[in-house]
Amino acid sequence: xxxxxxxxxxxxxxxxxxxxxxxxxxxxxxxxxxxxxxxxxxxxxxxxxxxxxxxxxxxxxxxxxxxxxxxxxxxxxxxxxxxxxxxxxxxxxxxxxxxxxxxxxxxxxxxxx
Amino acid sequence: xxxxxxxxxxxxxxxxxxxxxxxxxxxxxxxxxxxxxxxxxxxxxxxxxxxxxxxxxxxxxxxxxxxxxxxxxxxxxxxxxxxxxxxxxxxxxxxxxxxxxxxxxxxxxxxxx
Numbered sequence: 490x491x492x493x494x495x496x497x498x499x500x501x502x503x504x505x506x507x508x509x510x511x512x513x514x515x516x517x518x519x520x521x522x523x524x525x526x527x528x529x530x531x532x533x534x535x536x537x538x539x540x541x542x543x544x545x546x547x548x549x550x551x552x553x554x555x556x557x558x559x560x561x562x563x564x565x566x567x568x569x570x571x572x573x574x575x576x577x578x579x580x581x582x583x584x585x586x587x588x589x590x591x592x593x594x595x596x597x598x599x600x601x602x
Numbered sequence: 603x604x605x606x607x608x609x610x611x612x613x614x615x616x617x618x619x620x621x622x623x624x625x626x627x628x629x630x631x632x633x634x635x636x637x638x639x640x641x642x643x644x645x646x647x648x649x650x651x652x653x654x655x656x657x658x659x660x661x662x663x664x665x666x667x668x669x670x671x672x673x674x675x676x677x678x679x680x681x682x683x684x685x686x687x688x689x690x691x692x693x694x695x696x697x698x699x700x701x702x703x704x705x706x707x708x709x710x711x712x713x714x715x
Contacts, residue, residue, distance in 0.1 A: 532706045592644035
């Protein structure tokens with residue numbers, strides 16, 4: 490059974506600071522997704538990481554994937570209030586007839602002025 | 603661009619009542635999914651459909667049925683609603699192939715009293 494663990498689950502930080510969210514998963518996979526969710530809203534795709542060593546950046550967010558360690562990180566640089574949201578990592582399992590994303594429980598991020 | 607459309611957006615049911623959540627996508631995607639989101643649990647896969655005419659159970663299928671009516675539409679039915687099915691339901695879809703983004707609908711808020 491594929492398990493995806495995120496930490497921390499809750500993070501309060503100040504504007505201008507840097508921080509990293511970690512995502513560990515239990516089964517070999519090379520397709521990892523990061524999503525953002527605002528309260529009461531749907532999930533917005535941030536990054537799709539396809540291979541070992543993949544790194545993607547968009548604005549103040551940067552995601553990386555280490556398939557050997559089964560670890561992905563989402564790094565926030567010089568945080569701003571607008572980045573306050575819940576961030577989910579998810580691993581795509583597609584094999585043996587199965588399909589679908591397995592999600593972590595999410596990291597609730599609050600960025601304070 | 604409609605993307606993934608879910609109806610209804612909000613619904614209150616009495617215990618034992620039945621209802622169907624509708625989902626349609628206009629992106630010609632093969633795979634479609636139904637997830638439920640509960641506080642602190644992330645998203646959990648209920649059912650998925652890898653192609654028209656096929657459906658398979660996900661992590662939490664009990665109490666639900668699905669129909670892949672055609673390539674565009676994937677419905678989720680609660681035959682006899684229970685309070686434990688109070689949740690936010692998300693439909694999603696993707697085009698098969700490595701790295702394709704999974705798109706989510708806006709969500710359906712269901713309360714069973």
